Amino acid sequence: MRISVINKKGGVGKTSLAFSLAKDLEMFLLSNDDSVIEIAYPDMAKVMETPKLIDNVVYDFGGFVDGGVMDIINKSDFVIIPLTSDLNSFKKTVSLVNEIKNKNIILVANKAEKNDFAEIEEYFKTMFKFPIFEIKNSRIWKKTFEEKKSVLEIKNSSKTNKYIYRNSINGYEKLLKLIKKEK
Amino acid sequence: MSKLSLTDALSSGEEVQTFEKAEKKAKILKKASEEKKEIGRPVVPEDEKAKKRSLYYTDKEWNRIEKIANLYDMKPARWIKMIVEKELRKESLL
Numbered sequence A: 001m002r003i004s005v006i007n008k009k010g011g012v013g014k015t016s017l018a019f020s021l022a023k024d025l026e027m028f029l030l031s032n033d034d035s036v037i038e039i040a041y042p043d044m045a046k047v048m049e050t051p052k053l054i055d056n057v058v059y060d061f062g063g064f065v066d067g068g069v070m071d072i073i074n075k076s077d078f079v080i081i082p083l084t085s086d087l088n089s090f091k092k093t094v095s096l097v098n099e100i101k102n103k104n105i106i107l108v109a110n111k112a113e114k115n116d117f118a119e120i121e122e123y124f125k126t127m128f129k130f131p132i133f134e135i136k137n138s139r140i141w142k143k144t145f146e147e148k149k150s151v152l153e154i155k156n157s158s159k160t161n162k163y164i165y166r167n168s169i170n171g172y173e174k175l176l177k178l179i180k181k182e183k
Numbered sequence B: 001m002s003k004l005s006l007t008d009a010l011s012s013g014e015e016v017q018t019f020e021k022a023e024k025k026a027k028i029l030k031k032a033s034e035e036k037k038e039i040g041r042p043v044v045p046e047d048e049k050a051k052k053r054s055l056y057y058t059d060k061e062w063n064r065i066e067k068i069a070n071l072y073d074m075k076p077a078r079w080i081k082m083i084v085e086k087e088l089r090k091e092s093l094l
Helices: A014-024 A067-072 A087-099 A117-126 A140-147 A150-153 A160-163 A170-182 B006-012 B019-040 B046-054 B061-069 B076-088
Strands: A001-007 A027-030 A046-048 A057-062 A080-081 A103-110 A130-135
Touching: A001 A014, A001 A087, A014 A027, A014 A057, A014 A140, A014 A150, A014 A170, A027 A103, A046 B006, A057 A067, A080 A087, A080 A170, A080 B019, A103 A117, A103 A170, A117 A130, A140 A150, A140 A170, A150 A160, A160 B046, B019 B046, B061 B076
Parallel strands: A001 A057, A001 A080, A027 A046, A027 A057, A080 A103, A103 A130
Antiparallel strands: none
């Protein structure tokens, strides 16, 4: 299985999401964007200017989308596009969706607060029929790289964490369930 | 955990066509098609070209034309055509 996590817009939480997915699905993680993934996920993650097409991998693609990246995206089982609720993010998401031939797209309303998910759903449901998942804004996402753990691993690491984060990653867990079903 | 190591997976992984590679390939194809075009045209020997040229231009004039055309990254004939067209337009003859 191949999963591509992509958005040309920065700061939408691509790397944290790709890292958690790779860990929870026991998959490799490849990125074309400089980040700490190699330290956080040793022997399983690599930053490469031109990632290779391999199996059992989550790709974290940031910024410029060249021909090679598009090739991998089109050969992925899922294309996950995290986005935040702002017009710039909406615009870049629409242009990206139109560029991608692969239509196994999942939109993720990431770092969502209050009405963000409703706004994103309202905006995109008229244009596309892709599933949209809500991932609420939570401190747990910031902890992933510090603790070198996925959000699920952090949540399940203690009874206290299970209680604190009981509602924080519901959307992520639903997304994970959907992917596992296809795996 | 995957049985295959990341190093093994990468060594057997398929290389994707990068933007840079695609651009390089396009350049090669363009050059090849241009060469093909050149081959398709009748080849006029250089001395014949020079003979024909001497009917209209002295060597000094031609060297100057070549120098200016090079500055604009054009072939001399194209540059001459452009100047002639410009003059004709000025005289409302084109």
